[in-house]
Amino acid sequence: MKKLLFYLFIFLGYFPLSAQSKKPNILYILVDQWRAQSTGYAGDQVVKTPHLDQLEKESLNLRKTVSGMPVCSPHRASLITGQYPLTHGVFMNDVLLDSNRTTIAKIYKQAGYQTGYIGKWHMDGHGRSSYIPVTRRQGFDYWKALECTHDYNHSEYYSGESPAKKTWETYDAIAQSEDVVKYLKSQSKTSQPFMLFISIGSPHDPYQTAPEKYRKMYENAEIKLRDNVPAANREKVIKDARGYYAHMTAIDDCVGQMWQALKEQGLEENTIVVFSSDHGDLLGSHGAWNKQQPYEESIRVPFLLHYPKAFGKKGKKVDVLLNTPDIMPTLLGLSHLKVPKTVEGRDFSSVLKGKKKDDVTYTLISCVQPFGQWTRAKGGREYRGLVSDRYTYVKDLQGPWLLFDNQNDPFQLTNLVNQASVKHVQSKMDKALLLELKKRKDEFKSGLFYVKQWNYLIDETETVPYQKVNYQGIPIRDLSTGYPQNTK
Structure with a gap:
């Protein structure tokens, strides 16, 4: 009888709306090219990230999280589908994720959530500044986004269903975070749960474009370089690191602002907050920049999961090998929603809650087709590999390429591949890799095989160019080459 009266009172509106919803909200903070090593809580003594350091003290820190294909569009597509790149087909930048895919936003929307996306999208493939219609937004309703820009101080976006382009009034991470705060204030007045993504374009290069306030913080700072940065790169790395850190501190303030808004609106307790990145940044390590490569600075990303209702506010370091396709099903599990068979x-989620033992020994990393900032001319190559709790093992098309003992050699200075002392380790990981590829139906062929299979048009560097489109959103092709025109 009491239970019947309880539901009757809810129906009649006698109970506050905020008390009726028990489904957790989601606030996913995705940044671009932020490597796991570059936070205060991870041990970087130069970068100033006080809000993230505090968040880490009150969250689960999944410190072994890996970006399985460490480059922008593939990560994002795997994040919202729970699939590997050769399944959803987005293994290069600037290609379209099929709008018929089952995505995280569609699942949460079906479960009664409001869905929203703010910032960089990079899964549409119709040009980096083109309008993305509702039919290609993968289930996200509240919409203030652009396909891709790294012009952080003159950053454009589209809002709602209007094809009129707008511009964020300030440095876009700040303006976008302020929009998140407004969104959170509106959500505190409704019982409907929400799932909101904010996708920030920095600290991805260009490095020297954070607001002056943040750049000044690092003008005279002593920059400590990683041990795997060659001496010849020292001057450039120091300059780039100053700007990289400036972007990070600006973002850190934004995280603090959004976190404070959750508290003020009474939403923190029942909101799952994630802070993570699509991939890391080599920033001179191993004599390289940017991403795609299988080194720690490229594949390892931060992943903080803050959910007081389930985990309390006492921080905990967790060493599960979380990979990009695992994020969607884990969030669904924490939200008590069914994981679709497409994932x-x-x-x-059960491992994080301590209800199930972690039985994952290895996780997959790959590059299907080198392109863009890591073309073949720059040493780019196809690879498949496994990361374990201790080792990284990678093969290219010629055979075993890299083997690192990350425990004894955290900067990956010594390639142990084919050495007798680790013969048993290499053999074991090689067999495990073959089994994983078989499971994924990955034949590990030349990247151009998959480019042809998915009918992607590439330029002379084997990269899908940024595209010009007509008013219908259809790529305009250069008739002399057959390729879309490059507007870079």
């Missing part, structure tokens, strides 16, 4: 990633 290939693992649901770690």
